[in-house]
Amino acid sequence: MEYFDTIVIGGGPAGMMATIASAFYGQQTLLIEKNKRLGKKLAGTGGGRCNVTNNGTLDDLLAGIPGNGRFLYSVFSQFDNHDIIAFFEDNGVKLKVEDHGRVFPKTDKSRTIIQALENKIQELGATILTNTEVVSVKKVDEQFQVKSADQIFTSDKLIVTTGGKSYPSTGSTGFGHDIARHFKLHVTDLEAAESPLLTDFPHKALQGISLDDVTLSYGKHKITHDLLFTHFGLSGPAALRLSSFVKGGEIAHLDFLPNQCQENLKTYFEENREKSVKNTLKGLVPERVAEFLAGDKADSKIKQLHPKDLENLISQLKGMEIPITGKMSLAKSFVTKGGVDLKEINPKTLESKKVPHLHFAGEVLDINAHTGGFNITSALCTGWVAGIQSPWD
Ligand SMILES: Cc1cc2nc3c(=O)[nH]c(=O)nc-3n(C[C@H](O)[C@H](O)[C@H](O)COP(=O)(O)OP(=O)(O)OC[C@H]3O[C@@H](n4cnc5c(N)ncnc54)[C@H](O)[C@@H]3O)c2cc1C
Structure with missing residues (x-):
């Protein structure tokens, strides 16, 4: 001994x-x-x-x-x-x-x-x-x-x-x-604490993208920090911090541009009305996010968009809905x-x-x-x- x-x-x-x-x-x-x-x-x-x-x-x-x-x-x-x-x-x-x-x-x-x-x-x-x-x-x-x-x-x-x-x-x-x-x-x-979030979402399109200082929210809980899209859902500090407020079954909202109000975005789109939707979005968010949000309107010009589509684009940028299905176990x-x-x-x-x-x-x-x-x-x-x-x- x-x-x-x-x-x-x-x-x-x-x-x-x-x-x-x-x-x-x-x-x-x-x-x-x-x-x-x-x-x-x-x-x-x-x-x-x-x-x-x-x-x-x-x-x-x-x-x-x-x-x-x-x-x-x-x-x-x-x-x-x-x-x-x-x-x-x-x-x-x-x-x-x-x-x-x-x-x-x-x-x-x-x-x-x-x-x-x-x-x-x-x-x-x-x-x-x-x-x-x-x-x-x-x-x-x-x-x-x-x-x-x-x-x-x-x-x-x-x-x-x-x-x-x-x-x-x-x-x-x-x-x-x-x-x-x-x-x-x-x-x-x-x-479990600081848990990655599982989402019901088109994972493949966004997997691997990381975003700096976006706002992820659920109800009154708002976290502004970096976020990472993964093959299962969301990780990075914004998701990890929100995890203590969600269980699964909630809809979270992602604001890609917390420092921009809807009015500013309307003006921005108006100023770029001759450009394609994808290229206009690329001025605001990473290219793959721009492609995802533009969908089948990627090559249309902003001026060709129906006002409802433009409104929809702005609400996606300011509060894209992400259904949360659960979070990782304690071990993960x-x-x-x-x-x-x-x-x-x-x-x-x-x-x-x-x-x-x-x-x-x-x-x-x-x-x-x-x-x-x-x-x-x-x-x-x-x-x-x-x-x-x-x-x-
Ligand atoms: C992937 C990942 C990323 C993280 N990133 C961050 C970050 O960026 N910032 C942050 O603040 N925190 C982060 N954390 C958390 C942070 O790493 C831990 O909180 C921290 O390491 C805890 O330190 P600790 O010394 O208490 O325990 P640990 O680091 O877990 O060390 C405990 C040690 O005890 C040993 N041990 C256990 N049982 C026995 C036994 N019976 N006999 C002998 N040895 C034993 C283990 O082998 C282990 O080496 C992260 C955690 C993970 C998993």
Whole structure:
């Protein structure tokens, strides 16, 4: 039985940062990860470029974390998105800010971020054990016993950073919730969040098209952000954010031009009345959308359109109907809503109120955020705060 001051289970962003913080504060630390490599899910974020954080204000962060973001006030007062940026820059990673405050490594490669975290863990002398799945955890006297298939480790402090239940192929299968239940902590219901939408729609015609800053709405819920047409329906931040308001069976509306009013569009069509419908539309929307909306009138001139057809075109541009048939399951959603009940957790230390020296960080907690770097910010910041707590107090 090998002893460590602190054991961290799960090598995603929360676990890697918890290990760094713990080792930085002098704790002899072991990080156990069941995959061959650390950060498998993190590697796939931001289209494989790693959306490492968001550079917004505290208000932006809280707005980006609709699932219990307010619980993180104390965490962010200790370590926030600006500390994440400073951390990577101090460790030689050049970052850049893209639209909507999303922060990426300048290399556009996730590897850069994961390697920097791994290098820091090694520099601080913590131990990384990959390819090792923790199968059970218990507390014997004052120490934790952490078991893999063929080893037992003991520690004074345990940090659980095993993630949620989305994309289980990346390793997040909900093991941390089992640990919480073992210690008689309540786990709230787990649901899909940030889910791609399934639509009853001519998918082939629009598949692969991405649109910047369009408005997708259902009833009073309006989201203006980027949208992606896929082979099954809709993805991209606008669809993912709307997913928390729809179940399937609703009609969503897509405004391709949220900054243009109907009157402006009428004037625009009037000014282009000698041009073909398709070419006129191409001045407003991407070519394949123009072809789709123009349909069999593509080569007609605007002046040849019946006023009703022109009206119809404008209403399509300002509110194309999209029937939603459902949304992706928890396993195929980007984020898990629900997790270890925050009533069980001290917000200053992320320690269990019932079990001393047992901490949780990252998506295993009942915190869910929008994509755009907000989940990763929550994971890295909660990881840091869980890591710095002393196992000897
Ligand atoms: C495709 C995709 C794109 C995303 N894009 C974004 C984005 O752009 N912005 C954003 O903010 N968020 C995004 N997210 C969400 C974000 O990646 C997660 O919220 C974040 O990775 C959670 O970090 P974590 O450290 O809590 O958990 P995870 O990253 O899930 O890491 C948990 C780790 O624990 C390990 N583990 C689990 N059980 C055991 C065990 N028994 N023994 C040992 N190890 C174990 C797992 O193998 C895993 O490596 C995206 C998610 C997906 C799936």
